[in-house]
Amino acid sequence: MKEDKASLSAIMTACIRAHHSMYDTPKIFDDFLACDLIPQEALLSIKQHFSKDKQFNDPEHTVTPSDQTITLASFTKSTSVLSRARYTEDVLEEAVRQGVKQYVILGAGLDTFAFRRPEMMDCLEVFEVDHPATQNLKLHRLAELGCEHPAHLHFIPVDFTKENLATALTRSPYYDPSVKSFFSWLGVTMYLTREEVFSTLRSDSVPKSSDFCIS
Structure with missing residues (x-):
């Protein structure tokens, strides 16, 4: 991009x-x-x-x-985008039952989880991590629609080609690296180099007990 x-x-x-x-x-x-x-x-x-x-x-x-x-x-007949989204949220529900308290969406794009699933927002801190230009587009559109941001939704801009995940997440006072978390990273890794992908996965900000859904 x-x-x-x-x-x-x-x-x-x-x-x-x-x-x-x-x-x-x-x-x-x-x-x-x-x-x-x-x-x-x-x-x-x-x-x-x-x-x-x-x-x-x-x-x-x-x-x-x-x-x-x-x-x-x-x-739009492609089912891969749909099936990965369904699988991720199904697995997230189970993870929450097992104690996950934070949901980190890497490359969130125009994801609507925080607005679609208010019943899950009561027990989760949700972090949307994405490129500043894409995130600005989404925030601008939300403002146009007059959407009020859920209290537990947090936006973190990052360029994965220039900055590591640990640095980005520390900018949010709400993110706790010691808390069991769930990470989704869908439709992004194919645009990054092997080193950029593994650098993110090795990030010190990712709790050892975290669950990952990657596509």
């Missing part, structure tokens, strides 16, 4: 979750708030992205709004 631009993959992920929630039955994972968080200008950027697909590069083929809609709908 570009230094000053929000992650397109984070927006695409939200589109997948929103499309599935609105149109698919049965539902693997019902993110009924995802659609609200997607800025219209961002959705237009995704459509432009798909319009550059090689299937549209044929000079005899005219790209139409219908073409773009079909391509976007086809993209």
Whole structure:
């Protein structure tokens, strides 16, 4: 992703979750708030992205709004984003029953957990860790929607290519490295180097008793 631009993959992920929630039955994972968080200008950027697909590069083929809609709908048929989200939250529920008190979402993007699951926010401190540009996009959209942040939701900006997780988490006075925690890291590691990934996993800020869901 570009230094000053929000992650397109984070927006695409939200589109997948929103499309599935609105149109698919049965539902693997019902993110009924995802659609609200997607800025219209961002959705237009995704459509432009798909319009550059090689299937549209044929000079005899005219790209139409219908073409773009079909391509976007086809993209959202992927179940990997949905299944990993469902699995993560299912495992998190079990982890909470076993004493987990902190939920750290690495590369949170437009995640809506803190707003969808108020019943779990009573027993968890939730930390959304993401690139500053992507996090700023989300915070701006939440402000536009007039959403009040849950008391136990905390935002921590970080660029994983320049800063380690331990340093980032220490910026939040609410994070306690001695407390049993649950970390999810979905759809991010493929954009990082091997060393950046293992540096994060070896972070001193990660309690030894922590659970991890990584995709």
